[in-house]
Every structure is written in C-alpha cells, then in structure tokens.
Amino acid sequence: MSWVETFRAAAEAVRAHRLRSVLTMLGIVIGIASVILTVGFGQGAQNEVKDEISALGSNLLIVSPGSSTDSSGTRGGFGSATTLTLADTTAMSDRSVVPDARAVAPTVSSQTSLVNGDTNWTTSMVGTTTSWPQVRARSVAEGRFFSESEAAAGADVVVLGPDTVDELFADVPDPVGQTVTAGGRTLTVIGVLDASGASSSGSSEDDVAVMPVASALNVSGSTSTAVSTAYVEATSGATLSAAYQEIDALLLTRHAVTADDADFTISTQDSLVETANATNATLTVLLTGVAAISLLVGGVGVMNIMLVSVTERIREIGLRKALGATPRVIGRQFLVEASLLGLTGGLVGLLVGVVGSWALPALIDQPVTLSLTAAAAALATALALGVGFGVYPATRAARLTPIDALRSE
Amino acid sequence: MSESIITLEGVRKTYRSGSVEFEALRGVDAAIEQGEYVAVIGPSGSGKSTLMNILGCLDNPTAGRYLLAGEDVSSMSETQLAEVRNRRIGFVFQQFHLLASQSAWRNVELPLVYAGVPRADRRARAIAALTRVGLADRVDNRPGELSGGQQQRVAVARALVTEPALILADEPTGNLDSRSTADVLALLDELHAAGRTIVLITHEHDVAARAERNLVVRDGEIVSDEPVAGVSA
Numbered sequence: 001m002s003w004v005e006t007f008r009a010a011a012e013a014v015r016a017h018r019l020r021s022v023l024t025m026l027g028i029v030i031g032i033a034s035v036i037l038t039v040g041f042g043q044g045a046q047n048e049v050k051d052e053i054s055a056l057g058s059n060l061l062i063v064s065p066g067s068s069t070d071s072s073g074t075r076g077g078f079g080s081a082t083t084l085t086l087a088d089t090t091a092m093s094d095r096s097v098v099p100d101a102r103a104v105a106p107t108v109s110s111q112t113s114l115v116n117g118d119t120n121w122t123t124s125m126v127g128t129t130t131s132w133p134q135v136r137a138r139s140v141a142e143g144r145f146f147s148e149s150e151a152a153a154g155a156d157v158v159v160l161g162p163d164t165v166d167e168l169f170a171d172v173p174d175p176v177g178q179t180v181t182a183g184g185r186t187l188t189v190i191g192v193l194d195a196s197g198a199s200s201s202g203s204s205e206d207d208v209a210v211m212p213v214a215s216a217l218n219v220s221g222s223t224s225t226a227v228s229t230a231y232v233e234a235t236s237g238a239t240l241s242a243a244y245q246e247i248d249a250l251l252l253t254r255h256a257v258t259a260d261d262a263d264f265t266i267s268t269q270d271s272l273v274e275t276a277n278a279t280n281a282t283l284t285v286l287l288t289g290v291a292a293i294s295l296l297v298g299g300v301g302v303m304n305i306m307l308v309s310v311t312e313r314i315r316e317i318g319l320r321k322a323l324g325a326t327p328r329v330i331g332r333q334f335l336v337e338a339s340l341l342g343l344t345g346g347l348v349g350l351l352v353g354v355v356g357s358w359a360l361p362a363l364i365d366q367p368v369t370l371s372l373t374a375a376a377a378a379l380a381t382a383l384a385l386g387v388g389f390g391v392y393p394a395t396r397a398a399r400l401t402p403i404d405a406l407r408s409e
Numbered sequence: 410m411s412e413s414i415i416t417l418e419g420v421r422k423t424y425r426s427g428s429v430e431f432e433a434l435r436g437v438d439a440a441i442e443q444g445e446y447v448a449v450i451g452p453s454g455s456g457k458s459t460l461m462n463i464l465g466c467l468d469n470p471t472a473g474r475y476l477l478a479g480e481d482v483s484s485m486s487e488t489q490l491a492e493v494r495n496r497r498i499g500f501v502f503q504q505f506h507l508l509a510s511q512s513a514w515r516n517v518e519l520p521l522v523y524a525g526v527p528r529a530d531r532r533a534r535a536i537a538a539l540t541r542v543g544l545a546d547r548v549d550n551r552p553g554e555l556s557g558g559q560q561q562r563v564a565v566a567r568a569l570v571t572e573p574a575l576i577l578a579d580e581p582t583g584n585l586d587s588r589s590t591a592d593v594l595a596l597l598d599e600l601h602a603a604g605r606t607i608v609l610i611t612h613e614h615d616v617a618a619r620a621e622r623n624l625v626v627r628d629g630e631i632v633s634d635e636p637v638a639g640v641s642a
Contacts, residue, residue: 005522016510319506322467323567324495324523326488403467406506 027298027346032349041372042284044367100243127216143176143191154214183219299385306393318405331398341384420473448620497566558589
C-alpha cells in the first residue's frame with residue numbers, strides 16, 4: 001500500500017470520526033495558539049520598551065542621583081535624592097571638562113495641579129534648560145520653547161504636552177497665549193509639544209508641563225537645588241562611552257567619593273533596554289513554559305484518543321489484516337492518522353495565533369509581535385507530538401492478531 | 410483429474426494459557442480440490458474455528474504442513490501470511506465485517522488497495538464484483554442503508570474481487586433471516602457452479618447439506634469425510 005493510499009485512508013478515518021478528531025485537535029490548537037500568543041506578547045512588550053527608550057533621544061546618557069550596583073537595586077544612603085544638584089549639571093555643561101557632551105538637560109520633576117478656569121488637571125511638571133528639546137528629541141508643534149533669557153529670569157511661561165492641552169483647553173482652538181495657574185502663579189502657555197508617541201510606564205511623555213528650572217521652583221515653592229534626572233547627549237554614538245567616563249570622573253571628583261561609593265548612577269539607553277528586556281524575558285519564559293505544558297497536554301490528548309481509536313476500531317483492524325494489510329501498513333495508517341491530527345491541529349492553532357495577535361492588541365492595548373520562529377517551532381512541535389504520541393497506539397494496533405481482533409466485541 | 414488447492418498433513422494446534430495446554434487440533438489430514446464445495450461441520454468447541462483460522466492463514470499450525478495452492482504456508486511470517494491471505498483467500502464472515510463509513514464499492518475494493526492495484530482498475534473491478542452478486546444498483550450505498558442479506562452479498566463480492574483460489578465462509582448465514590439465508594446460499598451455489606472452490610464452516614446441517622462434501626470435526630479431529638447424499642461429485 002503506497003503512502004498516498006495510506007494518507008487517503010487516514011484522512012478518511014479522520015473525517016469519518018469528525019467529533020472525535022475535532023476534540024483531539026482542540027488540545028493541540030489551544031497549545032499552539034497560546035505558544036504563539038505568549039511569545040508574541042513577550043516580543044511585543046520588548047519592542048515597546050525599546051521604542052520608548054529610543055524615544056528618549058539619541059546618544060543619551062541618563063544621570064540620576066543615588067547609587068545602583070549592577071542590577072541589585074539602588075543604594076539609598078543619606079539624602080540620596082539630593083546627591084545630584086544643579087551645580088553638578090552646570091559643571092557637566094563645561095566643554096573643557098566634558099568635551100564629548102553636546103548638551104546637558106537637567107530636569108526637576110514634580111506633580112503639579114494646573115488650573116484653567118474651572119478645569120483642574122494634575123500633570124508632571126518638568127523644570128529644565130533650553131537644551132531639553134534637543135536632548136530629549138522633542139519638538140514644539142505650536143508656539144515656541146522658552147528662551148535663555150526666560151530661563152535665566154525664571155519667567156512664568158510653560159510649554160505643555162499635547163495630552164495636557166487636550167485636558168485643559170478642550171474647547172480652545174489655540175492654547176498658545178492662554179494662561180494657567182499653578183502654585184499660586186499665573187503661567188503663560190508659550191508652546192505645545194509634538195506628540196512623542198511613546199508612553200513610558202505609568203505616565204505619558206505627552207502629558208507634561210515644561211518650564212525653566214527657576215519657574216518650576218517658584219511654582220513648587222521649593223529652594224532645593226536637587227536634580228531629578230540629568231539627560232546628557234553625547235556628540236555621537238562613538239563618543240558615548242567617552243562622555244560616560246568624563247561625567248563619571250567629574251562627579252566622583254566633585255562629590256569626593258570613590259567609584260565604589262558612587263552616589264549617582266549613569267545609565268545608557270542600552271543598559272535600560274537590557275534591564276527592561278531581562279524583566280520581560282523572565283515573564284516570557286514563564287508564559288511560554290505554561291503554553292508548552294498546555295501543548296504537552298494536547299499531545300497526551302492525541303495519544304489518548306488514538307489509543308481509544310485503536311480499541312474502538314479493533315475489528316476494523318482485524319478485518320484489514322484479514323484482507324491482506326501487513327502489520328507495517330496498519331502501523332503506518334495509525335501513525336499517519338495521528339500526524340494528520342497533529343498537523344491539522346497545528347495549522348488551525350497557527351491560524352488562531354495569527355488572527356489573535358492581529359486582533360488582541362485592539363482589545364487589550366498590548367502590542368503583540370508575531371514571531372515566525374515561534375510559529376515554525378510550534379508547528380514542528382505539533383507534528384512531532386502527533387508522530388511521537390501516535391507511535392505507541394500505532395504499534396499496539398499493528399501487533400493485534402487478526403482473529404482476536406475480528407472476534408472482539 | 411483435479412489439482413489439490415488445499416493439503417493438510419498432520420496439522421496440530423495447541424493453545425497455551427499459563428501452564429494449561431489445550432490441544433484444539435490433534436492431527437488433521439485432508440485434501441480439497443479445485444472447484445470443490447466443502448462444508449466443515451461440527452459443534453462448538455470441536456476445533457472447527459481453529460481449523461478455519463488455519464485454513465484462512467490467520468494462524469500458524471503448531472505442527473504439520475499446510476499447502477495452499479502448492480505453497481507451504483505453515484511456517485510463514487505474519488507479513489508473508491498477510492500477502493497470501495490477500496492473494497489467495499476471500500473471506501466471508503458471520504458478522505459481515507463491512508466498514509460502516511464506506512460505500513459498498515469502497516468496501517469491495519479494500520483487498521485490491523492492499524494488493525497495490527491502481528485506483529481506476531479498483532473501481533471497475535469492485536463494480537464488476539458487485540454486479541456479479543446482483544448489487545449493481547447499490548454500489549454507492551453504505552452498509553447501514555442495505556439489508557442484512559445485501560450486506561452479506563457485499564461481503565461475498567469483496568471475497569470475489571481478487572479472484573482468490575479459495576473462498577472461506579465462516580457461518581455466512583449465522584446472522585441472517587431464512588430468506589436472506591436462502592439468498593446467500595443460492596449465491597454460493599452459483600459461484601460453485603462457475604468453478605469456485607468454496608469452504609463453508611457451519612454448525613447447521615441444512616446449510617452444510619448445500620455443499621457437495623462434508624467434513625465433520627469433533628474433538629480436534631476429522632471424524633467423517635463424506636460426499637453429501639444426492640450430490641454427484
């Protein structure tokens with residue numbers, strides 16, 4: 001009996017027992033689809049993080065107060081939040097000390113309530129310098145950014161993010177020139193930022209109120225010179241690590257500490273991506289593990305059904321043997337049947353996975369990246385499960401003697 | 410003078426279950442010639458089923474020789490026996506043993522599938538065999554849509570389709586009403602008249618009486634081998 005005939009007989013058997021075949025495949029379908037979707041979620045999350053981090057700007061170094069050892073967390077220490085000051089960032093801006101930095105943008109951040117008439121909106125207020133748009137790779141959509149003189153004077157001006165504008169000036173066609181009040185001061189809106197697209201965990205980059213450092217301190221009524229984060233743009237990708245060294249040396253000298261006791265942290269985009277990916281990877285491995293178990297359960301399901309099928313069709317096997325089917329032909333038929341169930345289940349699962357990764361992001365606001373490797377691996381697994389779990393039932397079927405099989409009830 | 414299709418020489422079959430041995434056949438000698446219509450008759454437990462299994466190459470004898478169409482099949486492997494069954498023997502079973510999900514002609518073509526006959530020839534030969542048993546208008550019906558007598562005729566067509574040396578019918582009328590019984594026996598008569606070699610296993614004497622020769626089996630031995638009265642050999 002040729003392979004074509006064997007395949008035809010197997011396909012007929014699968015079709016003849018439709019319900020049983022569908023139930024068998026269900027386990028495989030769910031397994032494959034969940035593998036594809038979980039891997040897709042993991043990759044989608046990683047890509048999102050990558051996008052967010054690259055949206056921060058290019059060739060960026062992020063200097064933050066407090067020390068952190070490689071990956072074991074942040075060392076608090078006394079007043080760790082005030083170990084980075086405006087004086088430090090001013091020193092970083094000195095080209096003779098840090099020649100490989102193009103621009104430095106210190107930021108002083110806090111949550112502030114902005115009021116426009118009877119509309120009240122709490123947003124993150126960022127006090128910074130005029131370098132901020134360049135360093136953070138942001139541009140102004142309407143109006144302008146604040147000037148050096150406004151920065152020096154601590155003028156009551158503010159540049160709003162597009163989302164903030166939507167909240168505060170829903171009915172105003174042109175918010176530029178309007179005023180908002182915050183911390184008892186009346187601020188003039190001089191510009192609106194372009195949408196950045198990325199939303200970093202928790203707060204949107206598009207919901208901000210950017211103003212000069214001095215203005216921000218006026219609003220919050222603080223006299224602290226502490227910097228929340230300083231963003232430094234290197235002159236190029238090649239000089240990024242030189243800039244890192246220069247800032248590291250500068251801050252160690254200024255703070256009079258050794259590298260082991262550093263009270264600040266400098267991160268690069270790469271190191272941020274790595275940290276984020278490490279977290280995501282753990283989650284992906286976990287989810288994939290769960291999916292793999294469901295796939296295994298699906299495989300055991302195929303084996304069970306094939307065993308039941310052998311028992312149920314014991315007389316058919318006896319008849320086929322009496323009519324001249326050799327043990328090998330019978331074994332082959334059941335093996336092909338199991339593989340067919342595995343493969344069909346795998347293909348349907350692939351389809352469900354693909355459709356799911358296309359449809360789900362719209363429903364749950366999470367990106368899903370379809371991974372070809374995961375899809376191919378899942379399909380190969382389905383086929384392997386079919387063949388693997390089909391072998392035992394097939395050998396059992398082949399070993400039956402025709403008389404016993406024919407006589408069985 | 411005719412040629413022997415079946416030669417049994419001192420055939421024994423012993424079943425063993427644990428330490429208990431049971432001798433189902435204790436040395437059977439027989440010869441059946443081309444074109445003969447033989448009934449093997451005996452009460453249940455007589456060993457006639459064992460004899461039928463050995464004649465049908467479904468089982469190997471423990472001792473002795475079995476020549477089928479000149480070939481010694483007594484020590485063949487399972488795979489070789491499968492091939493001999495396919496080429497030489499057409500089976501008709503008491504329970505019909507048709508595949509319920511397949512149409513009549515698909516059931517009849519089954520032995521040809523295992524013989525490696527091309528698909529187009531198979532359909533033509535299956536339909537010819539169904540026509541031969543008077544079911545030309547039922548080729549596409551499934552077993553469930555046919556009467557018991559018709560189902561057994563499909564099974565006979567399946568036994569005929571490979572042009573086997575021997576048609577082996579195991580209680581072919583055991584599950585049929587009297588009218589279908591008459592139908593199927595008439596069909597066997599016809600096939601015999603056309604020169605087929607038929608061995609019929611039964612415990613019913615009136616069925617056995619249709620054959621031209623009766624082998625009576627009791628306690629694992631042939632106790633009588635006689636032509637049926639009124640039939641000329």
